[in-house]
Amino acid sequence: MAFEVRYTDLAARIGRLSTPHGEVETPAFVPVVHPVRQTISPQFLKEKMGFSLVITNAYITLKHYGDEARKRGIHNIIGFDGSVMTDSGGYQVLEYGSVEVEPAAMAQFEKDIKSDIPIPLDKPTGYGLPYGQAKEYVRITLENCKETLEVVGNDTDAVWVGPVQGAEHFDLVEHSAQALDGMGFQFMALGSPVELMEAYEFATLARMIARAKKVIPAKPVHLFGAGHPLTIPLAIALGCDTFDSASYMLYAKDGRYMHANGTARMEEMTYLPCQCPVCSSHTLKELRDMPRDQRMIEVAKHNLHVLKAEVDMTKQAIMDGRLWEYVMQKARAHPKLMEAVQLFGNNGEFDFIADGTPLFKEKAIFFFDPIDQYRPEARRFRQAVSRFATTKKKLVVFPEGEIHPFYATRGFKALAKKFPDAQIATYNPYLGIIPAEISDVFPASHNLTPRAERRTSDYQTFVESLQAFAGKFDEVIIVADEFMKQAAHEARLKARVEDYHSDHVIDRL
Incomplete structure (x- = not known):
């Protein structure tokens, strides 16, 4: 794996991540693509919106396509010629407790379908799990990762990801990151933030990221399930390089319209505060009057524009040397987010954000x-x-x-x-x-x-x-x-x- 860092501010990096199917500029939002039901085509995501990396579910792919997927490969299955990350079924484990596949078999399948950035089968800790149970889940995840590496060996061009678990049990997060680093994983992913963000526990999320970055300051880091406009600048400032979510579609199904500082229900809106292609070509009334499925697709496209714009705004803040100002500006949109950035104060956990801050800046x-x-x-x-x-x-x-x-x-x-x-x-x-x-x-x-x-x-x-x-x-x-x-x-x-x-x-x- 090659990861080239070009510019930094706080712990954020603008970089280039090399994969078998091309380079990905980071930080990057990674849209979730369903391997069977594609409401918005991956081709649209790449050609019309400029996403060079998507994530799909290898477990669902295995259950639905089986050997056909091995023959065709994941890029052909989903119709995407850019870089593809595959989740091995961790989400299903979190939702249902288990999946009908062993870690070794899952690893071999991800290798066979030629995933660019595959993730071993992990056991997500979620949020609110008792310490003893969370510790056991971390142990299982690490064992699965060892088994995965034995299957993969050195015969792979893929960038295998080490899934860091532990959630609010920060010592487990640190232990998990250290163990995966010792195994040789070059790319790390922080698990279990979805439930943290749904509970607006942004301070806990920030501390979880900080504990992982303490162990792996240089390696690229992926954040699972980070698909809210408010969380993106915070996650990037703390050193997360990529983050995935299906929020653009889930919110659209629920009639929720993303904007720079959060979301709004369309039935409660009076104006469309956006000039993306969707909003500039439809009135609010036209969107509301559309058939449900059509409206869902249009709102999902709008939500993708908002998420991409948030990443680009944060990148520009890095280039301008104003990431601190931008993060603080965004934090004022929600008290729980301000609670998180207040941790940047006299708290040794966050001293690492100084490492990427330039000694001198061109602007005051x-x-x-x-x-x-x-x-x-x-x-x-x-x-x-x-x-x-x-x-x-x-x-x-x-x-x-x-x-x-x-x-x-x-x-x-x-x-x-x-x-x-x-x-x-x-x-x-x-x-x-x-x-x-x-x-x-x-x-x-x-x-x-x-x-x-x-x-x-x-x-x-x-x-x-x-x-x-x-x-x-x-x-x-x-x-x-x-x-x-x-x-x-x-x-x-x-x-x-x-x-x-x-x-x-x-x-x-």
């Missing part, structure tokens, strides 16, 4: 809310300041203005003239203390911060930065706005504090 980053103090760029800068060394004994701190870098301002020049032997610095609620000498280093001079009243209780990283930096000096003078006054008090500094809003404050220092 935006700060909005307290959570932004934890974005990787801000954390890195505070760490750099913590290592800043000086022999000066006096510190003078002055509020940050609109002009960057700080050493180019009139305020700095006046302070430097008045205190030639002092260390002069400015401050930013998100970045902490900014020594003048490095006030042109990204992102100190490459950010936009709104002017607003803030409580220091929401910005503990600032208080810590102030406390640590000021502690290096014998004498500290602070020209303070209201935020800094609170911070200096909370940090219990022995400092001379002057009101920034007083007349001729620099002359009085």
